[in-house]
Amino acid sequence: xxxxxxxLIISLLVTNLSKxxxxxxxxxxxxxxxxxxxxxxxxxxxxxxxxxLTSFNLKHTFxxxxxxxxxxxxxxxxxxxxTMFNFDDLDYGYGYSTTGSDMIPKPNGVGSMSVKGYxxxxxxxxxxxxxxxxxxxxxxxxxxxxxxxYMWSQNNYTNFPDVMTKIxxxxxxxxxxxxxxxxxxxxxxxxxxxxxxxxxxxxxxLFAGGGGIFNTVKPGFNSYGNYNDAVKYAxxxxxxxxxxxxxxxxxxxxxx
Numbered sequence: 260x261x262x263x264x265x266x267l268i269i270s271l272l273v274t275n276l277s278k279x280x281x282x283x284x285x286x287x288x289x290x291x292x293x294x295x296x297x298x299x300x301x302x303x304x305x306x307x308x309x310x311x312l313t314s315f316n317l318k319h320t321f322x323x324x325x326x327x328x329x330x331x332x333x334x335x336x337x338x339x340x341x342t343m344f345n346f347d348d349l350d351y352g353y354g355y356s357t358t359g360s361d362m363i364p365k366p367n368g369v370g371s372m373s374v375k376g377y378x379x380x381x382x383x384x385x386x387x388x389x390x391x392x393x394x395x396x397x398x399x400x401x402x403x404x405x406x407x408x409y410m411w412s413q414n415n416y417t418n419f420p421d422v423m424t425k426i427x428x429x430x431x432x433x434x435x436x437x438x439x440x441x442x443x444x445x446x447x448x449x450x451x452x453x454x455x456x457x458x459x460x461x462x463x464x465l466f467a468g469g470g471g472i473f474n475t476v477k478p479g480f481n482s483y484g485n486y487n488d489a490v491k492y493a494x495x496x497x498x499x500x501x502x503x504x505x506x507x508x509x510x511x512x513x514x515x
Contacts, residue, residue, distance in 0.1 A: 287515050288325055289324070289325055289513070289514040290326075290391060290455055290512070291322070292321070292322040292511035293320070293322075294319075295320075295507065295508055296317070296318040296319075296507045297316060297317050297506055297507075298316055298504060298506060299312045299315055303344065304343040304345055305342055305343065306340075307343075308369050318376075318505070320336050320338040320509075322335065322336030324382070324391065326391050327390075328390065329390065330388070331383055332384075332390050333382070334379075334382070338374075338375070338376035339375050341372065341373050341374070342374070342501060343370065344369065344371075344407075345369045370409030372407050372497065373406045377402045378399045378402070379399070382395045382396070383396045392447060394444075397459065398441075399440065401438065402436065402439075403436060403439065405436070405494060406433070407434070407435070407490050407494045409493075433490060435491055435495060437495065438465070439466060439502060440463065443507070444460050445457060445458055445459025445507070449513060453512055454510070456509070456511075457507070459506075461505045462504045463503065464503070
């Protein structure tokens with residue numbers, strides 16, 4: 260009789276252990292997620308042109324995740340957001356004299372940009388957690404494309420009529436793109452068998468825009484087309500800064 264009891268106890272333990280090691284949640288492995296990424300704008304303008312500790316950026320991300328193993332999952336996501344950029348920290352003009360048409364004035368004001376992002380990511384659940392529950396590290400390959408809009412103000416060039424005749428007064432519209440890498444450290448929980456709650460901290464780097472932050476970009480005096488490059492570098496610099504870090508919270512649904 261004791262042997263039978265021992266056998267039953269061992270069988271139950273083995274069964275429970277086996278169930279605990281099955282990846283997914285109740286046989287479900289697909290998760291749809293919606294995340295909000297946010298952080299203060301500090302010195303650069305947000306979508307409303309404001310900056311400071313109380314001015315926040317917001318990025319919206321939609322993703323589809325699939326559990327691939329006991330401690331891993333992969334996914335794709337799409338994100339979008341709008342923000343603004345300025346030239347306050349970047350010198351995009353220089354002159355050979357202090358007066359007259361030999362001087363290119365430094366632009367000021369703000370421009371707007373609309374950004375779309377596409378990511379492929381891999382999640383590794385750590386500390387013995389079984390996917391898709393618990394603490395994780397998330398590694399992403401990111402691709403961003405954005406549209407710029409900046410209006411060169413004629414008022415900036417009142418004292419430089421020769422310069423003004425060479426600069427268009429129409430909005431400077433352009434499109435750009437870049438790749439990047441990001442890392443998330445987070446935690447994922449499931450409630451009521453379907454509701455997924457996610458929280459994480461993200462850091463990231465882009466392959467464009469860093470030069471706009473750490474170096475001065477100076478278009479050539481006779482190449483007024485380079486003012487288009489100035490807008491490109493200013494907006495890339497803004498996106499580079501925007502993507503450096505964020506705090507993320509999300510909600511999702513365990514599909515099947």
